[in-house]
Amino acid sequence: MKQNRTRARRQSESSDFKTVILFYILPFIVINAVIFYLVTAKPHLEITVGDTEDYLTTTATVHIQSVLPTKNLVIAKDGEDIAYEQTDSRTYTVPISSNGVLEVSIQNFNGMSAAEYAHISILDDVAPTVTDYSLDDEDVITITLEDTQSGVDFETIYAVDSEGDQVFPITEDRSAGEVKFDMDSMGLTLHASDFTGNELQVTFSTHLDDGEEVLNNIEGTETSILAGEHGQETQPAVNETEEDLEAETEAEE
Numbered sequence: 001m002k003q004n005r006t007r008a009r010r011q012s013e014s015s016d017f018k019t020v021i022l023f024y025i026l027p028f029i030v031i032n033a034v035i036f037y038l039v040t041a042k043p044h045l046e047i048t049v050g051d052t053e054d055y056l057t058t059t060a061t062v063h064i065q066s067v068l069p070t071k072n073l074v075i076a077k078d079g080e081d082i083a084y085e086q087t088d089s090r091t092y093t094v095p096i097s098s099n100g101v102l103e104v105s106i107q108n109f110n111g112m113s114a115a116e117y118a119h120i121s122i123l124d125d126v127a128p129t130v131t132d133y134s135l136d137d138e139d140v141i142t143i144t145l146e147d148t149q150s151g152v153d154f155e156t157i158y159a160v161d162s163e164g165d166q167v168f169p170i171t172e173d174r175s176a177g178e179v180k181f182d183m184d185s186m187g188l189t190l191h192a193s194d195f196t197g198n199e200l201q202v203t204f205s206t207h208l209d210d211g212e213e214v215l216n217n218i219e220g221t222e223t224s225i226l227a228g229e230h231g232q233e234t235q236p237a238v239n240e241t242e243e244d245l246e247a248e249t250e251a252e253e
Contacts, residue, residue, distance in 0.1 A: 045064060055150040060102055069109045073105075077098075096120055102119075103116075128146060130190075131145070142180050149196075152192060162184050169181055
C-alpha cells in the first residue's frame with residue numbers, strides 16, 4: 001500500500017510538471033518570441049530596373065518583403081517624390097523618364113523602417129560625341145561620331161558654313177561613324193543628333209601653318225567633346241597672327 005501511494009505521488013508530480021511545461025512555460029516562450037518578432041521585424045526592399053526599348057523611358061519595380069502591413073511608403077528620384085502604381089499587395093511599379101537615383105523608403109506598422117537605392121543610367125540623355133577629326137590635302141574634313149546608347153541618327157547630320165548656308169555631307173560611312181564635308185576655313189558648324197533627340201553642335205575652323213591649313217581646337221555645346229591630341233597639336237589662328245606681328249616688329253627694328 002505504501003509503495004502504491006509513493007508511486008501515485010510521483011506520477012502526480014510528473015504530470016503536474018508536464019502540465020506546467022506544456023501550458024505555462026512553452027506558451028510563455030512562444031508568445032514572447034512572437035511579440036519580439038512583431039516589434040523588431042524590419043521590412044526588406046528589392047528594386048528592379050527594367051530594360052528600355054526607346055532609351056527614353058523605363059520602368060522600375062519595387063517589391064516589399066514583410067509579413068507586417070506597410071504604414072508608410074515613399075518613392076523619390078533625385079530627392080523629389082514621384083508617382084507610382086501598386087500592382088499587388090507587395091509590388092509597386094514606377095515609370096522612369098530620366099536617369100538619376102531612385103530612392104525607396106518604407107515604414108512598417110511596428111515602426112521599423114528600411115531604405116533602398118537604385119542608380120538608373122540606361123536612358124540616353126547625352127548627345128553624340130566627336131571622337132576624331134582630320135583635314136586632308138583637298139580641304140575635306142573627316143569627322144568621326146559616336147553614341148553608345150541610342151546611336152547616331154545620320155539623317156539629322158548637316159553643317160552650317162561661315163555664310164550661314166546649310167551644307168550636307170559629301171560622303172558618309174555609317175558603320176565607321178564617319179562623315180565628310182568640304183571644309184570652310186572661316187568656320188563650319190556641325191549639327192548631329194542621336195535617336196532620342198539629343199543634339200550635338202561643334203564648330204571647326206582652320207589657320208595657316210607654314211602655308212598649310214591646320215585645324216584649330218573645336219568648340220562645341222550640348223556634349224563633352226573628345227578632341228584627342230588635336231588640341232595639343234594646333235593653336236588658334238589668333239595666336240599665329242600675334243607671333244607674325246612680333247616677328248615683323250623685330251625685323252623692322
